[in-house]
Amino acid sequence: MASLELSHVYKVIGGRQTVLHDINLIAHHGELISVVGPSGCGKSTLLRSIAGLEEITSGDIFIGGRRVNDLQPQQRRIAMVFQNHALYPHMTVYQNLAFGLRARRVARSVVETRVRRTAVRLGLEALLGRYPRELSGGQRQRTALGRAMLRDPEVFLLDEPLSSLDVPLRSEMRRELMALHKSLGMTMVYVTHDQSEALSLGERVVVLSAGKVQQVDTPQEIYGNPLNRFVAAFVGWPPMNFLSSEILGTSAMDLQNVEYGVRPERLMLQQHAADDLSVSGRIECIESLGGVWQIEIIHNGARLIARVPPDAALRQDEELRLWFGRADLYAFHKTTGARVKVQR
């Protein structure tokens, strides 16, 4: 087990396109870090750089305190699960798992026991003779995971390993991954474009956008205390509502050049505290999601989404006033997007 540290890492492709921009990051020994960001923001490139499959343009990468910039992938004691599994198509599950050990000339009997032990752990023992094309998505996923585990990594990199699975299987595999992380105690970097997955899995979350780290923090802080508009908008579903100060009207704080934000699940139908703020608008649509309703209201052309408990009195096209506490109001600088502290 070891820590992972990135210091001022840049990756420039073709001399022009900066795919990674001054990445600084520390994953502590045994920590599970999730990296999240929209498609094309550089997540795969980041992992591939850590793995040594991609040469970085400048900066340093340390694993367990050792600088690994010039080491080959197989010398870095790292394992990686690829976005598309990338199993060897012409090998059985057993051969897929054993290939790395064989390549490193481990004795046949040792290979045998280790492969079987890993297969049992991942529930693959009945499938060892099958080819990848004869496996379900989840089984392929487990095989890819097992192959990575057998590399004895100090740092485990996972690139959207669950993106190809359907939703129930995904949450099951997510639990398995967390259990695996706990029992192996390995440093893990988990990449996903799904913010809810990132928050539920990571002990700390790295939000990446356009090759830049936007924020590194615990899931609670990322959600409750976003550093900028991007993080605020990207994390949470449905996304945060953004309002101009005019919409908030006279009750708003008099900050210049800011945009306000409030999360849909913080909007309430009733006033709770004396200094609560409110917005009102025409109800555009009411969607029942079972235990909770999702309401869209329109005010001066701006659209707000609220998550509220079911209420039979709500009618489409009627006016509705929604309340929220001062503490739930976020403010961001209009041009830079940086968070602006409001007086509370």
Added chain:
Amino acid sequence: MAVRTFLYGSLSILAILTLFPLLWVTSIAFMRSPEQSAGTPPLWPRHPTLHNIVNIIQREMLGHYFLNSLIVAVATTVLSTFVAGLAGYALAQVRFRGRRIISWIVLFAVLIPSQALVLPLFEMFREVHLINHYAALILPAAANPVSIVLIQAYMRGIPAEILDAARMDGAGEWQTFFYVVVPMMAPMLAALAVLTFVVSWNDFMWPMIAMQKASMQTLPVALASIDREHYQEIGLMAAGATVTILPMMAIFVASQRYYLRSVVAGSLAD
């Protein structure tokens, strides 16, 4: 339905047109001389005989030329497939300086007709005293630009992550090539090997020029001179043709199942 009937109909006609001369020649090879020489030979031998076959093998040393052809064709096939596999893989998946330029040169080489190479090749091989050696036929065919371009195109379709996985697994370049790359391009290699074998086996012009000693001649060249000597003995000529065709028929039948399937299926998330 109509489309189907039309397809099967036209394919059947094509098959008959292709096979008829082959079968007729084979049939003539088993006829006695009065039968063959009576104007147009019949379609089927009335009294089948092995006389012609035995004659051409014993009297004309066909076995010797057959062996020459076999050595050249097998060596060419093995070497050219190996080189094309390595080069095509490298040009498609390995990053190195000058890759684009080399790709263009190889692509350009496809356009050069083999007839245009005869003279320079002859000069080169005479210079190094390899005329009348097997090497004169094997070496020029070892790097076949068409095969290289085909393998390169095929390897581009294989996801680079599989090769990355092999690297992370600690496999060296050769291990990756033999245990991961070759099995993945096996169908393509098999198809190319068959094609290379056939082309080498049938090649006429260069072997005729490069192998001036009679004992070094390949089957088609030897057959041509037998035909010149015995042009009245149509049965003997047919026997020679039959002996020449048979090995290729055997190879096609034996190998067709290898290059008709896809290997990549199932390794990737869909």
